[in-house]
Amino acid sequence: MLAQQYTAFHQAIRENGIILSFSGFVSEKVMFSLGEVLRARMQQEETDTGIAKRVFSIFVEQAQNVIRYSANRIAKEPTPPLSAGMIIVGIEEGRFFVVCGNEVLRRDVPVLQGRLDLLAGMNAEELKAHYRVKLKEPPEEGSLGGSIGLIEIVRRASAPVEFDFQDVGADLSFFCLKAYI
Amino acid sequence: MDRILLEATDRSPKVDFDFAGGRFALEGEAYPEDAAAFFGPLLQGLKQHVQAQPAAAIRFDVALSYFNSSSAKALMNLFMVLEEAAAAGAAVAIGWHYQEGDDSLQEAGEDFSADFTHARFEMIETPA
Numbered sequence: 001m002l003a004q005q006y007t008a009f010h011q012a013i014r015e016n017g018i019i020l021s022f023s024g025f026v027s028e029k030v031m032f033s034l035g036e037v038l039r040a041r042m043q044q045e046e047t048d049t050g051i052a053k054r055v056f057s058i059f060v061e062q063a064q065n066v067i068r069y070s071a072n073r074i075a076k077e078p079t080p081p082l083s084a085g086m087i088i089v090g091i092e093e094g095r096f097f098v099v100c101g102n103e104v105l106r107r108d109v110p111v112l113q114g115r116l117d118l119l120a121g122m123n124a125e126e127l128k129a130h131y132r133v134k135l136k137e138p139p140e141e142g143s144l145g146g147s148i149g150l151i152e153i154v155r156r157a158s159a160p161v162e163f164d165f166q167d168v169g170a171d172l173s174f175f176c177l178k179a180y181i
Numbered sequence: 182m183d184r185i186l187l188e189a190t191d192r193s194p195k196v197d198f199d200f201a202g203g204r205f206a207l208e209g210e211a212y213p214e215d216a217a218a219f220f221g222p223l224l225q226g227l228k229q230h231v232q233a234q235p236a237a238a239i240r241f242d243v244a245l246s247y248f249n250s251s252s253a254k255a256l257m258n259l260f261m262v263l264e265e266a267a268a269a270g271a272a273v274a275i276g277w278h279y280q281e282g283d284d285s286l287q288e289a290g291e292d293f294s295a296d297f298t299h300a301r302f303e304m305i306e307t308p309a
Contacts, residue, residue, distance in 0.1 A: 028214040032191065032192060049282070049283075050282075050283075050284060050285070053247065053283070053285055054285065056247070057247070057249070057285070060212055060249050061249065061250055064249070064251075128292065131292075132292060132295070132296070135253060135254055135257040136257060136261070136296075148250040148251075148253065148254055149249075149250045149251075151250075152249075152250040152253075156285075
């Protein structure tokens with residue numbers, strides 16, 4: 001029974017081309033270790049160095065967004081802050097993808113949506129120019145530098161990023177962002 | 182000012198800020214757990230140095246193989262101090278080291294170089 005139950009779970013992960021999947025509380029150390037595994041895996045598979053660097057870069061920005069902006073975040077000294085979320089890296093039709101998901105406050109959705117819509121509508125040159133402007137600006141209110149992280153993800157992706165929100169209860173919304181490399 | 186010498190870690194670069202010698206270097210990977218805590222003292226040190234010795238020549242070498250977006254912001258802050266010092270008359274040169282074939286880092290260097298008009302920004306390719 002037990003093996004059968006989890007075989008289905010294991011199988012579903014495999015069938016979706018997932019090479020790394022984490023769901024639960026993420027800390028900086030968890031992110032670092034997952035990144036180490038991801039890099040080792042790409043090295044073993046002899047992934048093109050340029051692609052491997054872009055996958056890693058998007059993975060880090062995505063994971064740090066979960067850590068910084070998950071609405072389900074526990075910061076209780078002396079333990080390091082823990083942020084609930086989901087990090088998935090996989091391969092679909094020969095292309096790597098990185099998906100992250102975490103809860104955000106419903107009232108923050110329009111701002112995030114607006115920011116992503118703006119980036120999604122930019123071409124490579126516009127993204128580059130926008131990135132440079134943001135690098136020089138003091139951080140936006142409530143931001144820990146994450147707006148630059150989103151630009152980085154959109155710039156490094158090889159196709160337009162996909163994103164979506166799903167309301168969870170009255171105050172929260174589940175935010176998902178998928179980037180192909 | 183006292184030299185800042187930090188060994189590289191798994192996720193932060195080797196740092197050598199030799200204020201007396203006017204030589205500064207960052208080398209390795211940069212995605213520290215807390216970018217503000219890591220880069221803050223470096224930015225403060227550089228600012229104080231430039232204020233105390235506005236005419237001193239500066240050589241700043243960056244040989245990072247990877248940096249995250251928080252570190253990119255910190256680099257920009259350091260570079261803005263260097264460009265201001267150069268605008269005020271100091272001889273400032275930045276060396277941007279990247280491995281041959283590393284398009285991301287080459288492009289990042291080219292992007293940063295566009296913000297310098299007074300300081301010299303050299304792109305230095307190292308063989309793969």
